[in-house]
Amino acid sequence: MIVDRATYRDGHRTEGPADLSDALAAARATPGAYVWLGLYEPTQEELDLVSEEFGLHPLAVEDAVNAHQRPKLEEYRDSLFMVLKTVGYHPDGHSVSTGEVMLFVGDSYVITIRHGADSPLRGLRAELEKQPELLAHGPSAVLYAVADLVVDSYLDAQTSLQADLDELEAEVFAPGRPRANVAERIYEFKRQLLAFRRASAPLQEPLSRLSKGTSNYPPEPLRPYLRDVADHLSKVNEMIDGLDRLLSDILNANLAQVSVQQNDDMRKISAWAGLAAVPTMIAGIYGMNFVDMPELRQPWGYPAAVVLMVLVCVVLHRVFKRSGWL
Template sequence: MDNIVNCASYANGKRIENLKLEDISEVLAKEDQFVWLGLRDPDEALMKQLQEEFGLHELAIEDAHRAHQRPKIESYGDILFIVMRAIALDENNNQVEIGETHFFLGQNFLVSIRHRSSLTFVDVRSRCETTPHLLQKGPGFVLYAIMDYIVDQYFPVIDFLSEELDKLEDQIFAEKLNTNITENIYRLKSKLIEIKRVSFPLIDICNKLMRFDTDPLIHDDIKLYFRDIYDHAVRINEMIDSAKEQLTSALEANLSLTSIYQNEISKKFAGWAAIIGIPTMMAGIYGMNFEYMPELHWRYGYPAILFFIIGLCMVLYWFFKRSKWL
């Protein structure tokens, strides 16, 4: 099936054989082996078969099939059901892709199910198979290896968003009254909030996996490794919070600079309006058609008034220029 990426049995830290789905129940009956099954976007029929082979709870199967779950960890008897969000950066269009990965962890099996995710776990499987001394600790180590790989993919995405934030800050102080900057800030902030929503529950998930009540699903030696994922999750959330604060400051700076620029425009309009008001006022006075106006019959009245208007306008222009209104 195209939905089955890989299915194999392991014993003593070594790969034994590839398995068909219908043969899994026979391997699960052996105490010295465990099964690692990887699925991608399985259909309902495959999920039903999965439920029968591993004895999974129907509610967990329903969640795993429908996807669109929040990151969480739930216990169904002696089986753990874990949901994580996988984040990747599409280098072709610089877009952030968010997929979903589900895990079923039993005492002698691990099932990983990917939904709408471009990440592959081929490298993870190879790395696990090259460390037999850890792989022999059971499926708990496999769960750690996959979770660690997923969390590591968060950092390039956050670094990319931080670079976008730096570019926005440069644009804020380099350009004037660019409405696209405010829009881009809100878009970037929405992406950070979305990543925060999927990364924050990782702290609780790792805390529960490190607790002693996960025996015997996770070997005590492997529980220490989940502390590393916990540290990464805390660091990721701190980076997101810092970026959000920086975005808020950038938005405030952009709004302040926009307000200052608009005030500068208003001052220029006011200055030019005052200058234009001089000839308008003089034209209004001499356009009232009074009969007895001494300047009307003066030979030099027109050039005198004209030079007076020009001179007064030049004085106002000098004053506003000195005051940096123009």
């Protein structure tokens, strides 16, 4: 599905031919002009038509149709193909969702292809049209703007993840017994961070290549901007690594709390079992009812046995209390 199509000349949107082939031919014949075509989840037939008009590489077209690609940058003889993974965080469900943005960049055209609902490109064209000095740098300006927007969305998602993780950390270290479902939530957070890292970490190398000028794109004036985007991405990746380490520490702390609580419970059970063992032992001895037991014929025998049980239990209770077992 074509979302939008326009011809830009010297950074300004202009009226171009309605036919895609004519628009591309006119852009190639006009210095400083190029066509920006925006697509959303195109079918194989739709992308085949676009590929025929723009002369896209068949391997890149196959990747663009199938989606679910790893972030990457591929250069062909007369074009560049780049894949970026978008990330959206949903605090209500504590879940991370991903989408994809793919770009074909050529001499007089740029094609953006979106997959998935979590796409930060809505409104990007309108914002860029307010900056003709940026659009005047050609198709690579769109590449920079898309990469910058995607990385900024990473920062927003990372901030939301950090806030939820702070709440989880406070819950783990709150006074009282550790909750049984905290470990499950921690593992779920680690799964979300893994999905996040799969989107952001592989993008570092393509952005570095673009910013260092190892590619035919972008032009020299745009490379400092891409270096800035690469720096922001490095910050995101460092934060994600820090969150993952913090989650591991929280998990270890929770497991240690559970272990300590279990040890406390076992000590209390052992202490009460020890208190119950003494009267059981005395009652068992006197329950044998041997004739030659002298206490059986004494009027003070029964009260003495009861007093002995109580006295021993009181002494044991005080000993266990002082040692922290009760």
